Amino acid sequence: MIESYKFGEIKISGKNYNFDVEVRWTGEILSWWRKEGHTVFVEDLERALKENPEIIVIGTGAYGVCEVTKDCENFLKEKGIEVIVEPTEKAIEKFNNFLKESKRVIGLFHLTC
Numbered sequence: 001m002i003e004s005y006k007f008g009e010i011k012i013s014g015k016n017y018n019f020d021v022e023v024r025w026t027g028e029i030l031s032w033w034r035k036e037g038h039t040v041f042v043e044d045l046e047r048a049l050k051e052n053p054e055i056i057v058i059g060t061g062a063y064g065v066c067e068v069t070k071d072c073e074n075f076l077k078e079k080g081i082e083v084i085v086e087p088t089e090k091a092i093e094k095f096n097n098f099l100k101e102s103k104r105v106i107g108l109f110h111l112t113c
Contacts, residue, residue, distance in 0.1 A: 001099060002092045007062045008111050010092075022048055023107040025099060032108050040068040040108070042075045048106045049079070056081055057095045059088030059109035066110040 002023065003011040010017050012029055022032040034044040040058060048056060056076060060066040064087040076083040084094050088109050098105040 001096055002107070005089055005092050005109075005111070010088075010109060010111055018111070020108075020110050023095065023109065024048075024051060025053070025103065025105050032110075038066045038110075038113070040066065040072055042069075042072050045072065045076070045108070048108065049081075051104075051106060053081060053104045053106045055084065055098055055103055055105040057084040057086070057091050057098070057105060057107045059091035059107065059111075060085060061088055061110040061113045063087065063113055065113040 001013070008018055010021060012023060013027070017029065020032040022030040035041050045056065058068055060068065068085045073083055073085070084091065086094065088111065091107065091109065095105060095107040
């Protein structure tokens with residue numbers, strides 16, 4: 001469960017992270033880097049896709065500046081993966097709700113802008 005979020009910082013299981021993260025339903029937390037800082041492309045999801053998630057939640061930053069390409073959204077839909085794209089605070093709420101429902105969800109969260 002993600003406990004809190006503020007610009008530039010996310011708290012998960014009692015630990016604070018100040019870099020963009022990939023959070024898996026299994027509890028694993030990884031650093032998340034993108035090809036371009038404020039755009040999400042299909043290749044930015046390759047590691048997450050190997051886990052066979054039902055849902056991918058993408059947090060686009062505090063102000064929603066990070067953009068998910070239409071190709072990326074379409075690719076996920078074609079794979080039968082539900083995709084949620086929201087500013088990070090709202091994305092975290094949705095991610096936590098999916099965890100409560102025992103869904104195979106991966107959250108990709110941009111923490112700044």
